[in-house]
Amino acid sequence: MGGVTDLLSSHSLDVATRYLDLAGVFASALLGGAIARVERLDLFGFLAVGIVSGLGGGLVRDVLLQHGTPVALTDVAYLPTAIAGSLIAFVISISQHAWDRLFTVLDAAVIGFWAVTGAHMTLAAGLGWLPAVLLGTMTAVGGGVARDLMLGRIPAVFGGNAMYATVAMITAAIMVLCSYLDAPALGIILGIVVSLVFRVLAVRRGWSLPNGRDWQPRSRLATVMERGRRVVPRLRP
Amino acid sequence: MGGVTDLLSSHSLDVATRYLDLAGVFASALLGGAIARVERLDLFGFLAVGIVSGLGGGLVRDVLLQHGTPVALTDVAYLPTAIAGSLIAFVISISQHAWDRLFTVLDAAVIGFWAVTGAHMTLAAGLGWLPAVLLGTMTAVGGGVARDLMLGRIPAVFGGNAMYATVAMITAAIMVLCSYLDAPALGIILGIVVSLVFRVLAVRRGWSLPNGRDWQPRSRLATVMERGRRVVPRLRP
Amino acid sequence: MGGVTDLLSSHSLDVATRYLDLAGVFASALLGGAIARVERLDLFGFLAVGIVSGLGGGLVRDVLLQHGTPVALTDVAYLPTAIAGSLIAFVISISQHAWDRLFTVLDAAVIGFWAVTGAHMTLAAGLGWLPAVLLGTMTAVGGGVARDLMLGRIPAVFGGNAMYATVAMITAAIMVLCSYLDAPALGIILGIVVSLVFRVLAVRRGWSLPNGRDWQPRSRLATVMERGRRVVPRLRP
Numbered sequence: 289m290g291g292v293t294d295l296l297s298s299h300s301l302d303v304a305t306r307y308l309d310l311a312g313v314f315a316s317a318l319l320g321g322a323i324a325r326v327e328r329l330d331l332f333g334f335l336a337v338g339i340v341s342g343l344g345g346g347l348v349r350d351v352l353l354q355h356g357t358p359v360a361l362t363d364v365a366y367l368p369t370a371i372a373g374s375l376i377a378f379v380i381s382i383s384q385h386a387w388d389r390l391f392t393v394l395d396a397a398v399i400g401f402w403a404v405t406g407a408h409m410t411l412a413a414g415l416g417w418l419p420a421v422l423l424g425t426m427t428a429v430g431g432g433v434a435r436d437l438m439l440g441r442i443p444a445v446f447g448g449n450a451m452y453a454t455v456a457m458i459t460a461a462i463m464v465l466c467s468y469l470d471a472p473a474l475g476i477i478l479g480i481v482v483s484l485v486f487r488v489l490a491v492r493r494g495w496s497l498p499n500g501r502d503w504q505p506r507s508r509l510a511t512v513m514e515r516g517r518r519v520v521p522r523l524r525p
Numbered sequence: 526m527g528g529v530t531d532l533l534s535s536h537s538l539d540v541a542t543r544y545l546d547l548a549g550v551f552a553s554a555l556l557g558g559a560i561a562r563v564e565r566l567d568l569f570g571f572l573a574v575g576i577v578s579g580l581g582g583g584l585v586r587d588v589l590l591q592h593g594t595p596v597a598l599t600d601v602a603y604l605p606t607a608i609a610g611s612l613i614a615f616v617i618s619i620s621q622h623a624w625d626r627l628f629t630v631l632d633a634a635v636i637g638f639w640a641v642t643g644a645h646m647t648l649a650a651g652l653g654w655l656p657a658v659l660l661g662t663m664t665a666v667g668g669g670v671a672r673d674l675m676l677g678r679i680p681a682v683f684g685g686n687a688m689y690a691t692v693a694m695i696t697a698a699i700m701v702l703c704s705y706l707d708a709p710a711l712g713i714i715l716g717i718v719v720s721l722v723f724r725v726l727a728v729r730r731g732w733s734l735p736n737g738r739d740w741q742p743r744s745r746l747a748t749v750m751e752r753g754r755r756v757v758p759r760l761r762p
Numbered sequence: 763m764g765g766v767t768d769l770l771s772s773h774s775l776d777v778a779t780r781y782l783d784l785a786g787v788f789a790s791a792l793l794g795g796a797i798a799r800v801e802r803l804d805l806f807g808f809l810a811v812g813i814v815s816g817l818g819g820g821l822v823r824d825v826l827l828q829h830g831t832p833v834a835l836t837d838v839a840y841l842p843t844a845i846a847g848s849l850i851a852f853v854i855s856i857s858q859h860a861w862d863r864l865f866t867v868l869d870a871a872v873i874g875f876w877a878v879t880g881a882h883m884t885l886a887a888g889l890g891w892l893p894a895v896l897l898g899t900m901t902a903v904g905g906g907v908a909r910d911l912m913l914g915r916i917p918a919v920f921g922g923n924a925m926y927a928t929v930a931m932i933t934a935a936i937m938v939l940c941s942y943l944d945a946p947a948l949g950i951i952l953g954i955v956v957s958l959v960f961r962v963l964a965v966r967r968g969w970s971l972p973n974g975r976d977w978q979p980r981s982r983l984a985t986v987m988e989r990g991r992r993v994v995p996r997l998r999p
Contacts (some may be wrong), residue, residue: 683811
């Protein structure tokens with residue numbers, strides 16, 4: 289266990305997560321740019337949507353935490369990475385299909401990492417476990433939510449996209465647990481791994497959260513009474 | 526008057542307004558969830574819309590005041606209350622009709638209390654009376670505005686819903702006055718009572734603010750010139 | 763050069779930019795109100811959209827900088843100015859045509875001034891040149907973006923409106939340069955002048971940024987291969 293602890297607290301974990309973080313910003317900005325293309329925005333629109341997609345989650349978290357200027361503005365690597373993603377999306381047209389193949393795995397790891405980071409920073413600011421799970425989730429899905437709102441869409445994470453936000457919530461909760469056990473580095477690794485496995489499974493098997501209709505007691509009772517129909521709530525709307 | 530002052534500054538006012546505050550968060554989250562159902566969101570969507578509905582006004586106020594982490598995150602009762610409201614809305618379908626009957630009065634009291642709280646906190650942060658009225662109003666209507674924006678709707682308070690925002694503005698102004706008279710406890714009670722009476726009357730009698738069209742000098746003059754038509758601006762669009 | 767430096771650092775520059783700043787708030791609130799009229803909002807809607815239009819850019823900048831309560835709330839002149847603009851738009855109907863004639867020049871100067879101010883405050887907060895350009899641009903276009911988002915529109919600055927945001931970005935960059943050269947007053951004047959000239963030219967000549975489609979290598983190559991078609995990217999979509 290000593291060797292693992294050394295590894296986990298080592299410089300290499302910092303470096304690895306740093307690259308993962310920036311890769312996540314880049315990929316999110318790229319996806320934001322791809323959506324800007326669908327909306328036929330101009331170059332400024334690409335930049336605005338790309339930057340918000342890549343950095344929006346962290347910005348919202350830091351604005352809510354009120355613990356100093358957002359990292360997205362003080363860390364010199366973030367903005368150039370988001371701008372690079374936006375510009376590449378401007379020059380090259382990325383299809384949703386290519387996106388899905390290239391980035392699903394990266395995206396899955398990034399959700400976990402961002403949720404873990406957000407939860408960790410919230411605890412470090414002295415807040416409780418519930419705000420930590422909330423802001424961890426917000427860090428992971430906030431960029432996508434802000435992007436969708438900017439373009440007049442109901443955020444995709446609010447319904448039927450393979451438990452994207454659920455993965456973020458679970459990962460943030462894992463980090464809270466590991467922090468209470470005084471093992472934040474373990475939390476980072478567990479978070480990323482769980483997020484990867486869970487999200488890839490959810491995408492492959494088409495898992496999704498129930499929506500309100502599925503869980504109405506009345507409709508479930510009605511379903512029970514009508515023989516021949518399945519009783520379990522539908523998992524796919 | 527001494528007896529009233531004792532009452533107003535007593536522990537019982539704190540306790541009463543605490544319950545009113547949390548009841549307001551719960552009711553707003555419940556309404557948010559009911560709207561999430563209309564939009565067919567999944568469980569995460571219910572939670573997101575419910576939390577924003579219940580806590581959005583205070584979050585926006587605290588982010589604008591920049592006086593520390595928002596109370597919605599530091600007070601341990603708020604988030605669970607908002608989550609409870611969202612989950613109950615997820616399990617039980619609440620019709621607009623039932624909502625109107627159950628919650629109009631509670632909602633009316635809560636608008637007043639939130640407007641009063643927002644105005645008070647703004648003055649306590651050292652700002653002037655106009656920002657106090659603005660942030661008081663924002664505290665009261667901000668959750669609903671944020672909820673509507675999240676769902677791609679033009680906020681309901683911007684037009685024709687029985688002076689919802691007007692009640693908030695008036696209540697916030699009352700609190701500003703009472704604060705200048707060094708009687709904040711009186712402001713809380715007056716604010717809640719005025720809000721209750723005014724809002725319930727506005728709903729029953731269908732009061733609403735004029736919209737831009739009603740107040741155009743040209744159209745009013747035109748109306749004056751055409752005999753037989755009423756001269757007063759229409760109050761209901 | 764001494765005389766110019768005296769002029770630039772003098773009280774008269776402060777006074778002139780103060781009036782320009784408030785004139786910009788007023789004009790933006792007026793335009794916000796005009797758009798509230800199109801959406802048939804009520805009086806509260808006019809106020810909300812007007813205040814957000816007039817003060818939104820500065821609010822977003824100050825919330826992101828996290829350096830104290832936003833100037834829009836602490837400076838006693840801003841809110842009344844924005845409210846006055848909203849109320850005048852409520853009473854008088856301003857056509858887009860009249861707006862264009864009256865305010866294009868004022869608006870052009872204000873973009874520059876706001877971009878310059880935002881960039882300057884960002885540098886003063888200790889951030890780098892890229893955040894300074896970002897927040898400078900956001901100060902200039904943020905009010906309009908927030909206004910459009912409040913009304914469920916895709917922000918106008920994201921596509922095809924005569925390089926509005928581009929002018930802001932260029933002006934913010936000029937201010938960053940002048941700040942590094944220790945000549946902030948020169949930056950203010952240059953920023954306003956460049957913004958005025960560039961923006962008025964862009965409006966008159968119909969300049970706009972390319973959108974994503976124009977810059978796709980594939981389509982450009984395709985265009986090159988098809989003889990008789992123009993090779994340069996279209997500047998007007």
